[in-house]
Amino acid sequence: xxxxxxxxxxxxxxxxxxxxxxxxxxxxxxxxxxxxxxxxxxxxxxxxxxxxxxxxxxxxxxxxxxxxxxxxxxxxxxxxxxxxxxxxxxxxxxxxxxxxxxxxxxxxxxxxxxxxxxxxxxxxxxxxxxxxxxxxxxxxxxxxxxxxxxxxxxxxxxxxxxxxxxxxxxxxxxxxxxxxxxxxxxxxxxxxxxxxxxxxxxxxxxxxxxxxxxxxxxxxxxxxxxxxxxxxxx
Numbered sequence: 001x002x003x004x005x006x007x008x009x010x011x012x013x014x015x016x017x018x019x020x021x022x023x024x025x026x027x028x029x030x031x032x033x034x035x036x037x038x039x040x041x042x043x044x045x046x047x048x049x050x051x052x053x054x055x056x057x058x059x060x061x062x063x064x065x066x067x068x069x070x071x072x073x074x075x076x077x078x079x080x081x082x083x084x085x086x087x088x089x090x091x092x093x094x095x096x097x098x099x100x101x102x103x104x105x106x107x108x109x110x111x112x113x114x115x116x117x118x119x120x121x122x123x124x125x126x127x128x129x130x131x132x133x134x135x136x137x138x139x140x141x142x143x144x145x146x147x148x149x150x151x152x153x154x155x156x157x158x159x160x161x162x163x164x165x166x167x168x169x170x171x172x173x174x175x176x177x178x179x180x181x182x183x184x185x186x187x188x189x190x191x192x193x194x195x196x197x198x199x200x201x202x203x204x205x206x207x208x209x210x211x212x213x214x215x216x217x218x219x220x221x222x223x224x225x226x227x228x229x230x231x232x233x234x
Contacts, residue, residue, distance in 0.1 A: 066110035128166025192226035
């Protein structure tokens with residue numbers, strides 16, 4: 001039935017000659033391929049035990065961060081161009097001593113396994129992995145110091161991310177804060193520069209990649225100057 005429908009659509013496209021009809025057919029076909037690929041993608045039964053062990057015991061739990069990391073690798077090797085993983089709840093204004101170690105336990109092994117797995121399969125060199133959040137946390141306590149109920153407040157002045165693969169140097173630190181982790185004192189990287197760097201690793205000139213918005217040629221890096229951070233690239 002679907003094949004017959006596709007023939008009718010192609011016949012109509014040939015009769016009318018409107019390229020938007022072909023574009024719509026192509027989008028339908030892509031949606032079908034995406035949906036029919038899901039059962040195979042989400043079935044981990046073909047994964048060797050040593051790979052499952054690499055991601056840790058949580059990999060067997062659907063929806064866990066470890067399972068999502070393995071899913072990300074399976075999507076990458078199937079040609080998915082952009083993959084985003086979420087692990088929410090890092091807003092430890094209270095009880096950071098209890099909450100933070102548990103969240104690190106959730107993400108550390110899965111994140112490391114993803115990098116190792118991509119590298120073992122030869123996928124890391126052309127896959128850029130970025131691990132980060134919206135902002136940092138204050139180095140000082142929110143609440144009475146030493147109190148088990150205390151946490152740390154938002155801190156947008158400076159925070160760290162890490163990147164791997166995609167031509168990024170391994171085992172390399174860039175930038176430095178002051179002794180109180182309050183201000184950046186060396187090699188600051190604005191979000192515009194980070195976006196420019198990401199685009200550069202994809203072979204895209206951020207100054208030439210523009211789109212029309214309110215009559216302006218807008219850029220993903222904004223209207224202010226932005227520069228790729230070439231020092232972090234190998």
